[in-house]
Amino acid sequence: MAVIELKDVSKLYGFGNATTLALDEINLTIESSEFMAVMGPSGSGKTTLMNLIGLLDKPTNGSYTLDGRYVSRLRPNQQAKLRRDRIGFVFQSYNLLPRLNVLENVALPLAYRGVTPMRRLQKASDTLERVGMRDREYFMPRNLSGGEGQRAAIARALINSPSIIIADEPTGNLDSGSSKVVMELLADIHRQGNTILLVTHNPELTRYANRVIYMVDGVIVNDEKTAIGQVARGTRRTYYQKPRMSDDEIAEGVSVLMREAPSIALKAKAKGRRRRKLSKRKYRQ
Amino acid sequence: MISDLKIALSNLRTARWRSFLTMLGIIVGIASVVTVFSLGEGLKRQLLGQIDELGTDLITVRPGKLVSRGDSGQVDSLNPLALLGTTTLSEQDVIALQRSSSLQAVLPMSLITNTARSSNEPNREINDAFIIGTTAELPQLIKHRIPYGEFFTAEQQDRNYAVIGSSVAARLFNELNPVGQSVNLAGGDFVVRGVFEPFSSGIFSTIGADLNNALFVPYDVAKKVTQGRSQIFQILVQKKPGVGLESAVASTHGVLLVTHQGREDFSVLKQEELLDISSGIINLAAGFISAVAAISLLVGGVGIMNVLLAGVSERTREIGIRKAIGATNRQILQQYLMEGVVLSFVGSLVGLGVALAANFLLRVYTSLKPVISPSIILVAVGVAFAIGVIFSAAPAFKAARKDPIDALRNV
Numbered sequence: 001m002a003v004i005e006l007k008d009v010s011k012l013y014g015f016g017n018a019t020t021l022a023l024d025e026i027n028l029t030i031e032s033s034e035f036m037a038v039m040g041p042s043g044s045g046k047t048t049l050m051n052l053i054g055l056l057d058k059p060t061n062g063s064y065t066l067d068g069r070y071v072s073r074l075r076p077n078q079q080a081k082l083r084r085d086r087i088g089f090v091f092q093s094y095n096l097l098p099r100l101n102v103l104e105n106v107a108l109p110l111a112y113r114g115v116t117p118m119r120r121l122q123k124a125s126d127t128l129e130r131v132g133m134r135d136r137e138y139f140m141p142r143n144l145s146g147g148e149g150q151r152a153a154i155a156r157a158l159i160n161s162p163s164i165i166i167a168d169e170p171t172g173n174l175d176s177g178s179s180k181v182v183m184e185l186l187a188d189i190h191r192q193g194n195t196i197l198l199v200t201h202n203p204e205l206t207r208y209a210n211r212v213i214y215m216v217d218g219v220i221v222n223d224e225k226t227a228i229g230q231v232a233r234g235t236r237r238t239y240y241q242k243p244r245m246s247d248d249e250i251a252e253g254v255s256v257l258m259r260e261a262p263s264i265a266l267k268a269k270a271k272g273r274r275r276r277k278l279s280k281r282k283y284r285q
Numbered sequence: 286m287i288s289d290l291k292i293a294l295s296n297l298r299t300a301r302w303r304s305f306l307t308m309l310g311i312i313v314g315i316a317s318v319v320t321v322f323s324l325g326e327g328l329k330r331q332l333l334g335q336i337d338e339l340g341t342d343l344i345t346v347r348p349g350k351l352v353s354r355g356d357s358g359q360v361d362s363l364n365p366l367a368l369l370g371t372t373t374l375s376e377q378d379v380i381a382l383q384r385s386s387s388l389q390a391v392l393p394m395s396l397i398t399n400t401a402r403s404s405n406e407p408n409r410e411i412n413d414a415f416i417i418g419t420t421a422e423l424p425q426l427i428k429h430r431i432p433y434g435e436f437f438t439a440e441q442q443d444r445n446y447a448v449i450g451s452s453v454a455a456r457l458f459n460e461l462n463p464v465g466q467s468v469n470l471a472g473g474d475f476v477v478r479g480v481f482e483p484f485s486s487g488i489f490s491t492i493g494a495d496l497n498n499a500l501f502v503p504y505d506v507a508k509k510v511t512q513g514r515s516q517i518f519q520i521l522v523q524k525k526p527g528v529g530l531e532s533a534v535a536s537t538h539g540v541l542l543v544t545h546q547g548r549e550d551f552s553v554l555k556q557e558e559l560l561d562i563s564s565g566i567i568n569l570a571a572g573f574i575s576a577v578a579a580i581s582l583l584v585g586g587v588g589i590m591n592v593l594l595a596g597v598s599e600r601t602r603e604i605g606i607r608k609a610i611g612a613t614n615r616q617i618l619q620q621y622l623m624e625g626v627v628l629s630f631v632g633s634l635v636g637l638g639v640a641l642a643a644n645f646l647l648r649v650y651t652s653l654k655p656v657i658s659p660s661i662i663l664v665a666v667g668v669a670f671a672i673g674v675i676f677s678a679a680p681a682f683k684a685a686r687k688d689p690i691d692a693l694r695n696v
Contacts, residue, residue: 051690054609056608056609056689056690056693057689057690076613076614077613077614077615080608080611080612080613080614081611081613083608083609083610083611084610084611084612085611089609089610091609091693095602095606095609095693097603097606097607099295099296099299108607108610109610109611112607112610112611112612112613112616113611156610157610160611
């Protein structure tokens, strides 16, 4: 069953000459209990896509259906409620509130749901148990290691039992050991039936996903199903088989993914050529 | 709601200095308003006590038309400027009143302010002393005891005798009982004949000044000091037993209307009406001072708004996080409103504490007896609450309207 359905979704920022097209007519259907990794160079629209799906933002054009409900034109308060009940966010920088202790941080989404304080803390404690952080309940966020902070953030995302977890580079600030712990945790949550959207730059992490999409300049250029436990083919090709960057390219600050959007990059080129042809034809007429 | 409160309190705690400075305006405002009103309330209670002491059968005649009366004779409005005019009462009025059959005693009081000196030690002096010329019936009329010595009698009207208030005794002679010593007033020496028991209310309702600071001399002698012109600032009238108060007032009024040729340039007042007048003046003064103090409340409110606005920009990211995990605009609004209300509420409590301390010090070190009534506390706290809501509304709306994405991007 499709949980998320995007049809011709575009997002524009700014206006006049400064308009940027962050998403260009995206069509995307995400099935329930998919673990989807989103890859692509910086500025390719990954985060914008996640914000739209997470109802933090509204598309400029196109329609978004969440669980069969048309949600692209909801009022901010209705969005907030859906966000609270259906979606859990995990951010790169954990985003725990520094003045609350771990337990209170995890319990916070329940407060916005109107759950009584005792129940809220009880449930937060149970959720912390689930991520193996029971013994850190009364720590302040600044006293946690990076991995612990991210696990607490995951507990907070989980506490309302949302069907969708959106993780925007959750391991971006973590060392490899902590990354592994966090990713195993997400994999575990996925096994229990949640849909997980993971934005990442690290091709190794596509091992946890069963679907990988690549984005370049607001367009999905590749979309592949992959087996859990294996690095996705397109990624493998890009990172391990294509020639490395030349020194000049490194000096120019061009990343592999910027130069080399796998396989579909060629299609995109073709598309561009066709467009140019079309416009020429128009010009002649 | 409760978690909002907890968040607000913890925000207050983490920024103690800032919170305190923010609250300062509210603290000062509430403390001064409450103190001023408690002083007024205290004065009113003292006046009330005085009237109980004096009894209600005393009628006071004052120059000028102090009050306007409604159809049934009740006091409608007050004209405090009439207190400043020159006197319109004369000895003819006193003589005419003394002839009235319904009145038992009629007592003129004239007022001179002058410097009083101890005759033996001329360097001891009181510059703000006031000298009241009156007749022998005064102690009996105002029912006040003279523990040392006695009041001058009707036969001693032409003698240079003075009966003094207790603080005059202390300031001029430095003793409780200076009877027999002499005091220099307006160029003449007066023998101290007696000392009044301290007047319980520092400020006597019928004069509006501290009678403990007064020297009472015979009316005729006082007249001589002012070159034969009498300055009667009030006439005290006592009705005969068996005559109704209302009819005594009416006959006094009638008599005076005749001697004044039909012009009503005087006021005949019962004790309760005097109280009304005095409390009216007190309310006026308290209201005026409070209006000034209220400006401090306003400034305090603006301070709260300022700090909350700064807090909104400072905690933009926090707002973003809260929204991302499902806070609605309304819940963010509530959180910031709560913070403003807590600031002003705690400020008002501290202000009340300061007012209580000020009250205590006033009671210990002055003769004033301020009273903090429950109603003024309620009003103060209510006003602080309102200020909190009003001035935190703008920052709270600003916080609630923040776009979650912009807020999250903010580092």
